[in-house]
Structures are given as structure tokens and as C-alpha cells.
Amino acid sequence: MLRTFVCKICVFCSICFQFGPEKMNKVVLVTGANSGIGLALCERLLSQGSEGLQLVLACRNMRRAQAARAALLTSHPTAQVALLQLDTSSISSVISAAREVKLRYNRLDYLYLNAGIMPNPQFDVKAFFKGLFSSNIVTMLATGAGILTQKDDVTSDGLQEVFATNLFGHFLLIRELEPVLCHTGRTSQLIWTSSINAHRSAFKLEDVQHLGGTQPYSSSKYASDLLSLALNTHYNKQGLFSSVICPGFVMTSLTYGILPSFPSFLWTLLMPIFWLIRMFTNNFTLTPYNGAEALFWLFKQNPESLDPQVKYHSLTSGMGNNYTQPRKMDIDLETSEVLYDKLLQLESEVRKKLKEKQI
Numbered sequence: 001m002l003r004t005f006v007c008k009i010c011v012f013c014s015i016c017f018q019f020g021p022e023k024m025n026k027v028v029l030v031t032g033a034n035s036g037i038g039l040a041l042c043e044r045l046l047s048q049g050s051e052g053l054q055l056v057l058a059c060r061n062m063r064r065a066q067a068a069r070a071a072l073l074t075s076h077p078t079a080q081v082a083l084l085q086l087d088t089s090s091i092s093s094v095i096s097a098a099r100e101v102k103l104r105y106n107r108l109d110y111l112y113l114n115a116g117i118m119p120n121p122q123f124d125v126k127a128f129f130k131g132l133f134s135s136n137i138v139t140m141l142a143t144g145a146g147i148l149t150q151k152d153d154v155t156s157d158g159l160q161e162v163f164a165t166n167l168f169g170h171f172l173l174i175r176e177l178e179p180v181l182c183h184t185g186r187t188s189q190l191i192w193t194s195s196i197n198a199h200r201s202a203f204k205l206e207d208v209q210h211l212g213g214t215q216p217y218s219s220s221k222y223a224s225d226l227l228s229l230a231l232n233t234h235y236n237k238q239g240l241f242s243s244v245i246c247p248g249f250v251m252t253s254l255t256y257g258i259l260p261s262f263p264s265f266l267w268t269l270l271m272p273i274f275w276l277i278r279m280f281t282n283n284f285t286l287t288p289y290n291g292a293e294a295l296f297w298l299f300k301q302n303p304e305s306l307d308p309q310v311k312y313h314s315l316t317s318g319m320g321n322n323y324t325q326p327r328k329m330d331i332d333l334e335t336s337e338v339l340y341d342k343l344l345q346l347e348s349e350v351r352k353k354l355k356e357k358q359i
Contacts, residue, residue: 030058033068034064037193043072059085060088088170096167194249194311198311225331227340245295
């Protein structure tokens with residue numbers, strides 16, 4: 001018997017989804033899908049064959065989401081591409097979006113946890129020029145280590161914005177989507193877009209929201225590495241598997257935001273230098289297409305064969321060849337479990353506050 005799912009949010013597409021389990025071969029939801037690595041991933045997924053693939057672009061800005069959908073359909077006119085309004089920094093938006101997903105679909109095969117923000121950082125010019133003449137130049141350019149500090153904001157829910165957007169909103173989304181992610185007899189995948197800038201030194205268990213630090217982005221990405229490990233511990237028996245990727249150094253809006261006053265043409269002039277650096281470190285993937293390599297690679301893997309303690313890196317050789325390489329993460333099971341418990345406690349608190357607001 002066919003089930004009918006009416007798209008309540010995506011008025012733009014004017015589609016009623018009529019798919020039974022036998023027709024919906026793959027349902028893929030990508031957060032932050034309207035630009036950068038998220039959009040590049042969607043293009044790559046559709047290019048490998050869109051038949052039987054139901055792609056959901058989960059985005060905060062619906063105007064940009066509509067433009068992204070139109071661009072994808074221009075290249076793949078028969079593809080099934082739906083829109084979902086989702087702001088991972090907002091508790092109510094996450095719950096509303098998850099409710100909509102559960103109304104539309106009875107299963108979700110892939111959940112790409114890609115949405116993220118990096119506050120405009122303060123750039124330490126002195127440290128930058130000092131680093132240019134040190135042995136740490138490649139690490140500095142690839143990760144921003146030692147030259148960038150950021151100032152965080154607070155959301156309407158009273159949470160640190162980077163923590164909420166990059167980590168907690170996604171955690172809550174997973175919790176809300178358990179009914180469509182966990183099914184007996186089949187597997188589903190969670191795939192996190194982490195970063196080479198995920199450093200243990202930036203994260204503290206006693207301050208998971210990074211209230212007292214200056215590296216909220218690095219802290220949130222290290223926390224996502226830890227959380228992925230904990231999710232495997234708690235969900236593998238239910239058929240849900242979690243993996244983490246690093247896209248490498250990619251020229252996206254996040255990258256340009258590192259130096260907001262830096263003229264765009266100067267970034268273009270720096271590209272030959274970046275290409276040269278790639279001869280020494282393959283982390284410089286540079287384009288969103290290349291950065292999405294590990295995300296796309298994981299789509300084709302058996303999740304049960306993946307190592308939960310490695311990060312899958314998108315890499316591009318000096319000759320321009322893309323490949324994926326697993327690298328051991330600097331994480332441990334005990335810390336991941338403590339973080340998981342703290343997030344569960346915070347979830348309980350924010351749900352209680354949300355219920356009180358609604359009364």
C-alpha cells in the first residue's frame with residue numbers, strides 16, 4: 001500500500017510525494033545543503049544516478065534553498081529533490097523540521113550533519129607572519145591554529161550559537177528522528193562534517209558550550225568527533241552507524257569569512273600559492289567538489305565495515321586526484337560517554353523550557 005506524503009514546507013516544489021518502501025530506495029537528508037560542501041555533495045549524489053534517490057535539502061534560508069534546488073534540477077531534471085526548513089541553532093526549528101520529516105517519510109537512510117557556522121574571527125597578523133617562517137607553516141595555513149580567535153553569540157534558546165548550530169541542534173535532530181533512522185533489518189548512516197581544526201585542546205568537558213574560550217568552532221568540531229563515537233556505542237545495535245569526515249582546506253564562505261575585509265580578488269591571487277602548498281600536503285582540497293570526496297565515498301560504503309574511531313579525510317593530490325584516507329582521531333570512549341550524558345541532560349532542560357513557553 002502506497003503512503004502519501006504532502007510537502008507542507010516546500011510550497012515551491014508543488015509536489016506530493018507518493019513513495020512506498022519498495023520505491024524509495026534511498027532517502028538522503030543533508031543539512032546546510034544550499035551552498036559549499038553540502039551543495040557539492042548533493043550534485044555528486046545525483047550525478048552517480050538519481051533513480052530511486054530521494055534527496056532532502058535541509059536549509060535555514062529557504063530562498064537560497066530554492067535556488068540550490070533549481071540548480072540541481074537544471075542538471076538532473078528527473079531527480080526527486082525536496083526542501084525542508086531547518087535552523088540547527090533553534091530548538092523549535094529542529095523539532096518542527098523533524099516532525100515534518102516523520103510525516104513525509106517512513107525511513108531515512110542517510111543523514112548528513114553538515115550545517116555549520118564559524119564566527120568572524122580575529123586575525124593575529126603578528127602570529128601569522130611569525131608562522132610563515134616557522135616549521136608550522138603548513139599546519140597554520142591548513143587549520144588556522146595560533147592565528148585565529150572567535151567571539152561567539154547566544155541564541156534565543158540561551159545556548160552558545162556555535163555549539164547549538166554545529167553540534168547540539170544536530171544531536172537533537174538525531175534524537176527526534178530515531179523512529180525513521182532506526183529499523184530492524186536495515187542500516188542507516190549519520191555522517192558528520194568535522195574539521196582538521198578539531199583540537200582536543202579547545203574542548204573542555206566542564207564547558208561543553210565553550211562559554212569561557214576563544215575557539216568555539218574548534219571546540220564544536222572536536223565535540224562532534226566525540227559524539228560520533230558515543231552514538232555508535234548507543235545506536236549500532238539498532239542499525240544506526242555514525243562516521244566523521246574532514247573536507248580539508250576548502251574555499252567556501254566559511255573560509256572567506258576568516259578575513260571578512262580581505263578583497264575577493266586577493267583570494268584569487270593566493271590560489272597559486274595554495275596549489276603549490278598542495279604539493280606538500282594533500283589537505284588542500286580547495287574546491288567544494290573535492291572537499292565532498294569523503295562524504296560521497298561514505299555513501300558507497302557498508303557502514304558496518306567502518307571504523308568509529310577514525311576520521312575520513314577528503315584529500316587531493318598535487319596532480320589533482322581525489323581520494324579518501326582514514327586517520328585515527330584523538331578521542332577516547334570515556335570522554336565521549338561523559339559528553340553524551342551531558343547532552344542528554346541539556347536536551348531534557350531545553351525541552352522543559354520549551355514546554356513551559358508553550359503553556
